[in-house]
Amino acid sequence: MNLLQVKTIIANIQKIKFRNIYFMLFAPGKRSKESVILTYGNFFYGLKSSSAINIHKGSLILNSDFSKPNPFMGVLKMYDNSELNVENGFVIHAPFHIVINHNAHLKLGSGYINRNAKIRCLKEINIGNNVAIGEDFTIWDSDSHIIKGKENETTQTTVIGNNVWIGINVTVLKGVTIGDGAMIAAGAVVTRNIPAGVLAGGVPAKVIKEKIEWK
Template sequence: MDEEVCRIIKSNGKGRIITSGNVIIDVHPTAEIELNANLSLGHNIRKGSNAETYLKMHANSGLTINGYFRAFYNTSIEIFSGGVLTLSNAYVNSDCVIACTKHVSIGNGTAIARGVYIYDSDHHKLIGKSGEQTNLSAPVIIGNHVWVGVGAIILKGVTIEDGAVIAAGAVVTHDIPAGCVAAGNPAKIIKEKVDWR
């Protein structure tokens, strides 16, 4: 691992970054990584694969690992200037994207399937008639034991409460209560009081 990256990691012996396959780590010198548990990048890569797993942290960004988090191969995690990403004992499967400009949090026991996109910003400004930005960034909070299906998109300002299930291909633009299944574009509640295993 790059010497500069090693200097910004705070682990107190509690965690380390484990890399498998072709992992690219690009961390600004003012970024901070707090490892309270292990972070696995390129997890479960197939033998002979050239898939890249990517972690980029911009100036003054933060990454906190509070439980063993696995980012499968070909996943991209980018934390923009001033953004804070908090990860717990959970995983994102291959081909996922996490783009954090403000705050993204993923709770314990959460399972995120392939090809899921999580964005807390539109990454471009929409300007209103009086010159103000109308599409501000807003945190994405994914609770404990949440299941996010393949190809789902989770957008800014969303809280997904504990035990919720997001169906494959859903586009989540509003909060999802605990123990509910949400599906569609935009995602709507289709079942309540579910328990998934």
């Protein structure tokens, strides 16, 4: 426990459930002296002792609320030897449902994910820096069920690059890489790699416009 953690809890005490204080202070993992975990409202967690939440810089804010009082629940489940690694500070708004499987790694660079996120990490998901991800976002790195003859393709690393903007109701599937600076239109289902600096959309998602920038 450090002074920053104590100050953060005191400043936000009206929005923190008592059981979450233990999580904020003692969740397994390594965090810098300038980093904290902050959880708001109805937050459920299940962490194995060998799991780890590591924060290199900045803070991890979970279940941040848009409405007051916040009726939504955030869920984080981490299994044996799983890791959640935060590079530069990240916010996930309420509600959300995140599962990190045995030996799996979820990396969050910096930015935010809006309401109703569903993340299923069975091996490795990497989300870059300065990302803006809209509501009803789903990302998987696995089919979960095995297709006969394609056993080696069931689970594949999924990557979202830096400075990526993802619209509402987007699904990103296994083995996909979304390049730096890309924009993904609302309602897209991303089943293949998306180059850097393009606008992609549709089901399945394809490039709509090249050489785009956003801010």
